[in-house]
Amino acid sequence: MGSFKENTRETFLGLAETVQEKWTDFIQFLEETWPLLILLLAILMGIWWYADPPPPRHVQMATGSAGGSYEDLGKKYAEYFAGKGVTLELVPTNGAQENLIRLSDRNDPVQAAFVQAGVERPKNISGIQSLGSIGYDPIWFFYRGPEIKSSDFQVIAGHSNYFSNRKVSVGVEGSGTHAQTTRIIKLSGLEKAGLQFVNYPGEKAVKALQAGEIDGAFIVDALEAHNVQTLLKDPQLHLVTFKRAEAFTKLLPYVKILSVPEGAFNLERNFPSQDIKLIATTTNLLIDDRMHPAIQFLFLEAAREINGKESFFANRGEFPSFKDSLWPESPVAVHYEKNSYPLISAYFPFWIAEFISRLLFIFLPFCIIAYPVLRSLPSYRTKLMYNKINRLYGELKTFEQSLLLTFDPAKRDEYLKKLDLMEYQALNIKVSKRLAGDYYALRTSIDYVRNCLNRGMHPYQFNDAVDPDL
Structure with a gap:
C-alpha cells in the first residue's frame, strides 16, 4: 500500500490524464465536425438575427x-x-x-x-x-401684487378672498400643466370662484404674468425649468403654499408633498418668506x-x-x-x-x-445543445474516421493496380516517395481507440506494398518465364 503522498500524486496524475484525454477528444471533435458546426451556427445566427434583430441606431x-x-x-x-x-x-x-x-x-x-x-x-x-x-414636477402657482396670507387662497363654498374676478393661466389644453391644474380646480371648487381662465403655453404665461396681463399662472414643471426659474427670480411675483397638501395626496394618490424651507429659493431675498409646502407629480x-x-x-x-x-x-x-x-x-x-x-x-x-451579449445568448445554448447531440451520434464520427481510412485504402489499391499495369523499375524511388506520402497522411489521421485496429491495418498495408517494391523480384513486374495462369 502506497503512502498518502504517492496516492495523492497518482490521483492528480489520473485526473490530469483524464482532462488531457477529454480535451484532446474535444479538439478532435471540432476538427472532424467543424463544417457541420458552422452550418448549424449559421442557421442559428440567421434565426437569431431575424427573431432578435440588433438595436436601431x-x-x-x-x-x-x-x-x-x-x-x-x-x-x-x-x-x-x-x-x-x-x-x-x-x-x-x-x-x-x-x-x-x-x-x-x-x-x-x-x-x-x-x-x-x-x-x-x-x-x-x-x-x-x-x-x-425620473423626477418631481411641482405644481407651482405664481401670482403678482402684494403678498397675501395663505388662508386667503382657500376656496370654501366657492368663495375666496383672492381668486374672485382674477385672470389665471392654466396651461394649454393637452399639456401636463392643464391636466394637473384642471383636477386641482375641480377638487378645490375654483371653477365656482368667478375666475377667468386662459390657456397660455408656458413661455407666454410667464411673459403675460410679468407684464401684468394676467394675475396668476399655474405651471407644472421641474424646478430647473427655464420658465420656473424666470418666475422664481422675479421679486414682483409670489408663490402660493399648498396649506392642505396632505388632503391633495389623499384625493390624488400620485401626488407627493415637497417641503421648501424659508429662504431656500433666495436666501438674500428670503424667498419664500416662510416654510411652504408644494404638491408635485412625477415625470414618467x-x-x-x-x-x-x-x-x-x-x-x-x-x-x-x-x-x-x-x-x-x-x-x-x-x-x-x-x-x-x-x-x-x-x-x-x-x-x-x-x-x-x-x-x-x-x-x-x-x-x-x-453584440457580445446577443452572441452569448445564442452561442452558449448552441454549445450546450449541439455538442452533446453530435457527441451522441457515434455513427457520425465513426463514419468520418472510416471515410478517411477507406480513402487512403482506395488510393493504395489504385496505386498498386497502376504498378501491376505500368510498372517501371526506373521509377522505383518515385513509387516509394508516393508510399511515404500515403504513410504521412495516415499518420495524421486522428482516430478513436475503437478504430485503432483499422488505423494500424492501413499502415501495415502501406508497409506491405513498400516491402514488395524493395524486393529483388517485384511482383508488379511481368516475367515472360513465368506462366501468369499458373
Missing part, C-alpha cells in the same frame, strides 16, 4: 413645449445617447396628451416620451409601457412597448446617470423609481430594477457589449 423621443424642463432634459438624454453611438432625435410637442397619442400610434416613429403622472389617458389607448418615474418615462430591449436599457442607464443625482427635491439614487407607476411596467424595467444593467456594459462600449 436612431430613436425618436417626444419632449414637450418650448421653455419647459423636458426640452432641456431631452437634450441631456440625446447627449448621453450620442456617447453610446445612438442618435436620439427630440420631437417637440404641445404636451402630455399629444405624447400619449403619438406613442400609442403604431405608425408614428416616436418611441419614447416624458409624461407627467396623473395625466388623463385618451380613450382606447394601448401599447404603452413605463420605464419608471414612457415607451412604445415594441422598443428594442437594448434601447430600453440605454434609457434606464441615462435616467440613472442624469436623474439619479441629488437635486433640490430628490435624494441621490431616488430616481429612476419604479413605485406607484400608473402605467404597465416594462419587463425590461422590472429586470433592471432587480439586476441593474448587464455587467458586461461596464467594460465594453454599448454596441460591442450588446
Whole structure:
C-alpha cells in the first residue's frame, strides 16, 4: 500500500490524464465536425438575427413645449445617447396628451416620451409601457401684487378672498400643466370662484404674468425649468403654499408633498418668506412597448446617470423609481430594477457589449445543445474516421493496380516517395481507440506494398518465364 503522498500524486496524475484525454477528444471533435458546426451556427445566427434583430441606431423621443424642463432634459438624454453611438432625435410637442397619442400610434416613429403622472389617458389607448418615474414636477402657482396670507387662497363654498374676478393661466389644453391644474380646480371648487381662465403655453404665461396681463399662472414643471426659474427670480411675483397638501395626496394618490424651507429659493431675498409646502407629480418615462430591449436599457442607464443625482427635491439614487407607476411596467424595467444593467456594459462600449451579449445568448445554448447531440451520434464520427481510412485504402489499391499495369523499375524511388506520402497522411489521421485496429491495418498495408517494391523480384513486374495462369 502506497503512502498518502504517492496516492495523492497518482490521483492528480489520473485526473490530469483524464482532462488531457477529454480535451484532446474535444479538439478532435471540432476538427472532424467543424463544417457541420458552422452550418448549424449559421442557421442559428440567421434565426437569431431575424427573431432578435440588433438595436436601431436612431430613436425618436417626444419632449414637450418650448421653455419647459423636458426640452432641456431631452437634450441631456440625446447627449448621453450620442456617447453610446445612438442618435436620439427630440420631437417637440404641445404636451402630455399629444405624447400619449403619438406613442400609442403604431405608425408614428416616436418611441419614447416624458409624461407627467396623473395625466388623463385618451380613450382606447394601448401599447404603452413605463420605464419608471425620473423626477418631481411641482405644481407651482405664481401670482403678482402684494403678498397675501395663505388662508386667503382657500376656496370654501366657492368663495375666496383672492381668486374672485382674477385672470389665471392654466396651461394649454393637452399639456401636463392643464391636466394637473384642471383636477386641482375641480377638487378645490375654483371653477365656482368667478375666475377667468386662459390657456397660455408656458413661455407666454410667464411673459403675460410679468407684464401684468394676467394675475396668476399655474405651471407644472421641474424646478430647473427655464420658465420656473424666470418666475422664481422675479421679486414682483409670489408663490402660493399648498396649506392642505396632505388632503391633495389623499384625493390624488400620485401626488407627493415637497417641503421648501424659508429662504431656500433666495436666501438674500428670503424667498419664500416662510416654510411652504408644494404638491408635485412625477415625470414618467414612457415607451412604445415594441422598443428594442437594448434601447430600453440605454434609457434606464441615462435616467440613472442624469436623474439619479441629488437635486433640490430628490435624494441621490431616488430616481429612476419604479413605485406607484400608473402605467404597465416594462419587463425590461422590472429586470433592471432587480439586476441593474448587464455587467458586461461596464467594460465594453454599448454596441460591442450588446453584440457580445446577443452572441452569448445564442452561442452558449448552441454549445450546450449541439455538442452533446453530435457527441451522441457515434455513427457520425465513426463514419468520418472510416471515410478517411477507406480513402487512403482506395488510393493504395489504385496505386498498386497502376504498378501491376505500368510498372517501371526506373521509377522505383518515385513509387516509394508516393508510399511515404500515403504513410504521412495516415499518420495524421486522428482516430478513436475503437478504430485503432483499422488505423494500424492501413499502415501495415502501406508497409506491405513498400516491402514488395524493395524486393529483388517485384511482383508488379511481368516475367515472360513465368506462366501468369499458373
